[in-house]
Amino acid sequence: MVKMWYSSKELALIEGLPSTIQGINRKARVEGWKSRKRSGIQGKAVEYHVDSLPDFVKAHLIDADGLSAPVLPAEPLRLWVSAFLSLRNDEQEMIIDWLMRNGVKELVRFIEEQNSIDS
Incomplete structure:
Protein backbone atom coordinates (compact mmCIF):
# COMPACT_ATOMS: atom_id res chain seq x y z
CA MET A 1 0.00 0.00 0.00
CA VAL A 2 1.36 3.41 -0.97
CA LYS A 3 1.46 6.04 1.76
CA MET A 4 -0.56 9.11 0.74
CA TRP A 5 -0.54 11.30 3.89
CA TYR A 6 2.53 12.72 5.65
CA SER A 7 2.82 14.50 8.98
CA SER A 8 4.51 17.86 9.46
CA LYS A 9 7.16 16.08 11.51
CA GLU A 10 7.98 13.75 8.60
CA LEU A 11 8.06 16.59 6.09
CA ALA A 12 10.34 18.71 8.30
CA LEU A 13 13.09 16.13 7.73
CA ILE A 14 13.18 16.80 3.97
CA GLU A 15 15.88 19.17 2.77
CA GLY A 16 14.41 22.17 1.01
CA LEU A 17 11.40 22.38 3.33
CA PRO A 18 11.23 24.27 6.62
CA SER A 19 12.89 22.29 9.41
CA THR A 20 10.22 22.96 12.04
CA ILE A 21 6.65 21.74 12.33
CA GLN A 22 5.45 25.35 12.55
CA GLY A 23 7.37 26.21 9.38
CA ILE A 24 5.86 23.26 7.52
CA ASN A 25 2.35 24.20 8.64
CA ARG A 26 2.88 27.84 7.60
CA LYS A 27 4.20 26.81 4.15
CA ALA A 28 1.27 24.41 3.77
CA ARG A 29 -1.24 27.17 4.53
CA VAL A 30 0.41 29.63 2.13
CA GLU A 31 0.64 27.07 -0.70
CA GLY A 32 -2.77 25.50 -0.04
CA TRP A 33 -1.67 21.92 0.62
CA LYS A 34 -4.55 19.47 1.10
CA SER A 35 -4.67 18.52 4.79
CA ARG A 36 -6.64 16.54 7.32
CA LYS A 37 -6.55 16.10 11.09
CA ARG A 38 -4.36 13.18 12.07
CA SER A 39 -6.45 10.37 13.51
CA GLY A 40 -5.53 9.05 16.94
CA ILE A 41 -3.56 12.19 17.84
CA GLN A 42 -4.70 14.72 20.41
CA GLY A 43 -4.41 18.39 19.61
CA LYS A 44 -4.19 20.08 16.25
CA ALA A 45 -1.86 17.64 14.48
CA VAL A 46 -2.45 17.52 10.73
CA GLU A 47 -1.07 15.57 7.83
CA TYR A 48 -0.73 16.53 4.19
CA HIS A 49 -1.70 14.66 1.03
CA VAL A 50 1.21 13.78 -1.23
CA ASP A 51 -0.52 15.12 -4.36
CA SER A 52 -0.57 18.65 -2.96
CA LEU A 53 3.13 18.74 -2.02
CA PRO A 54 5.80 20.39 -4.20
CA ASP A 55 7.26 18.19 -6.94
CA PHE A 56 10.71 17.91 -5.34
CA VAL A 57 9.07 16.65 -2.13
CA LYS A 58 7.05 14.06 -4.05
CA ALA A 59 10.23 12.92 -5.78
CA HIS A 60 12.00 12.62 -2.42
CA LEU A 61 9.14 10.65 -0.89
CA ILE A 62 8.87 8.34 -3.88
CA ASP A 63 12.62 7.73 -3.75
CA ALA A 64 12.55 7.19 0.03
CA ASP A 65 9.66 4.72 -0.24
CA GLY A 66 11.48 2.77 -2.95
CA LEU A 67 8.70 3.41 -5.44
CA SER A 68 8.97 4.81 -8.90
CA ALA A 69 6.64 7.18 -10.62
CA PRO A 70 7.02 9.05 -13.88
CA VAL A 71 7.65 12.78 -13.81
CA LEU A 72 4.65 14.36 -15.44
CA PRO A 73 5.75 16.35 -18.49
CA ALA A 74 2.81 18.71 -18.07
CA GLU A 75 4.63 20.75 -15.43
CA PRO A 76 8.34 20.98 -16.32
CA LEU A 77 8.63 24.62 -15.26
CA ARG A 78 7.23 23.82 -11.82
CA LEU A 79 9.68 20.92 -11.57
CA TRP A 80 12.62 23.24 -12.41
CA VAL A 81 11.42 25.87 -9.94
CA SER A 82 10.84 23.32 -7.17
CA ALA A 83 14.28 21.79 -7.73
CA PHE A 84 15.93 25.23 -7.71
CA LEU A 85 14.10 26.31 -4.56
CA SER A 86 15.14 23.11 -2.80
Missing part, protein backbone atom coordinates in the same frame (compact mmCIF):
# COMPACT_ATOMS: atom_id res chain seq x y z
CA LEU A 87 18.78 24.24 -3.02
CA ARG A 88 20.55 26.21 -0.31
CA ASN A 89 21.07 29.93 -1.04
CA ASP A 90 24.76 29.42 -1.86
CA GLU A 91 23.89 26.60 -4.26
CA GLN A 92 21.26 28.78 -5.96
CA GLU A 93 23.84 31.55 -6.39
CA MET A 94 26.31 29.04 -7.85
CA ILE A 95 23.73 27.85 -10.41
CA ILE A 96 22.79 31.42 -11.36
CA ASP A 97 26.45 32.42 -11.76
CA TRP A 98 27.21 29.34 -13.85
CA LEU A 99 24.20 29.90 -16.12
CA MET A 100 25.03 33.58 -16.55
CA ARG A 101 28.62 32.71 -17.52
CA ASN A 102 27.96 29.64 -19.66
CA GLY A 103 24.32 29.71 -20.77
CA VAL A 104 21.65 27.04 -21.05
CA LYS A 105 23.12 25.44 -24.18
CA GLU A 106 26.33 24.76 -22.27
CA LEU A 107 24.26 23.19 -19.48
CA VAL A 108 22.62 20.86 -22.00
CA ARG A 109 26.04 19.98 -23.45
CA PHE A 110 27.38 19.30 -19.94
CA ILE A 111 24.44 17.01 -19.13
CA GLU A 112 24.86 15.14 -22.42
CA GLU A 113 28.55 14.71 -21.64
CA GLN A 114 27.76 13.37 -18.15
CA ASN A 115 25.18 10.97 -19.56
CA SER A 116 27.71 9.58 -22.05
CA ILE A 117 30.22 9.06 -19.20
CA ASP A 118 27.57 7.22 -17.13
CA SER A 119 26.59 4.97 -20.04
